[in-house]
Amino acid sequence: MDRDRAHRSSPGYSVPTTLHLVGPTSWTEVPAVLSYAVSDPFAVRIGFGEPGEPADDGVTWLLGRELLAAGLERPAGDGDVRLWPARTSGDVLYLHLRAPSGEALFELSRATVAAFLQQTEALVPPGQETAALAVDEELAALLSGGADPGAR
Numbered sequence: 362m363d364r365d366r367a368h369r370s371s372p373g374y375s376v377p378t379t380l381h382l383v384g385p386t387s388w389t390e391v392p393a394v395l396s397y398a399v400s401d402p403f404a405v406r407i408g409f410g411e412p413g414e415p416a417d418d419g420v421t422w423l424l425g426r427e428l429l430a431a432g433l434e435r436p437a438g439d440g441d442v443r444l445w446p447a448r449t450s451g452d453v454l455y456l457h458l459r460a461p462s463g464e465a466l467f468e469l470s471r472a473t474v475a476a477f478l479q480q481t482e483a484l485v486p487p488g489q490e491t492a493a494l495a496v497d498e499e500l501a502a503l504l505s506g507g508a509d510p511g512a513r
Contacts, residue, residue, distance in 0.1 A: 373398035374480045380409075380456070380467040391467065395474070397426070397481040402490035405429050405481070407456075422458060427487070430478055432456075433471055446471060 375396040381388040394408045405426050410419025424442055431437035432444025432454060441460065447453035447468075454471040458464060 372484065373400075374477070374484060376473065376477050376480075378469060378473050380469045383466040383468060388468070395477050397477075397484065399484055402485045403427070405477075426478070426481060426490075429474060430487075433475055433478075 373396060375394055377392065377394050380391045380393050382391050391409060392411050394406075394410075396406045396408060397404075398406075403426055405424050406421050407424065408419050408421045422442070428438050428442065429444065433446060436443070436445040438444055441458065443455075443457040445455050447455060452471050454469050454474055456467040456469060458467070
């Protein structure tokens with residue numbers, strides 16, 4: 362099954378938010394949506410673009426839910442995704458994304474991310490992610506060449 366299609370049809374939680382792209386002389390508001398799906402319990406998606414736009418119209422980054430939670434309290438991540446709380450303001454979380462085409466530093470609300478994570482934990486408690494995975498169905502689909510085993 363296509364993972365993006367499974368993500369869209371799975372129970373989950375989404376919240377629109379605004380990130381602030383930090384530039385050399387100013388910052389720019391960037392609309393985004395934080396989303397979580399029970400079918401992909403280890404991951405959080407950040408979709409950049411207006412809420413309600415088709416997913417194909419924007420850019421989506423996939424982050425580990427555990428990484429996002431750790432970044433609320435201390436510097437976390439290395440490589441393409443890094444997060445850390447601001448030292449001077451209680452409600453600022455920094456998100457640094459790096460891709461081959463460039464990199465970006467965003468500010469976002471720690472309170473928004475914390476509330477979002479609390480909702481995801483109500484759906485799948487930390488430590489229970491593996492139990493939420495449909496490993497048997499995914500394996501059956503892989504072994505059948507991608508055909509839906511329930512469609513027989």
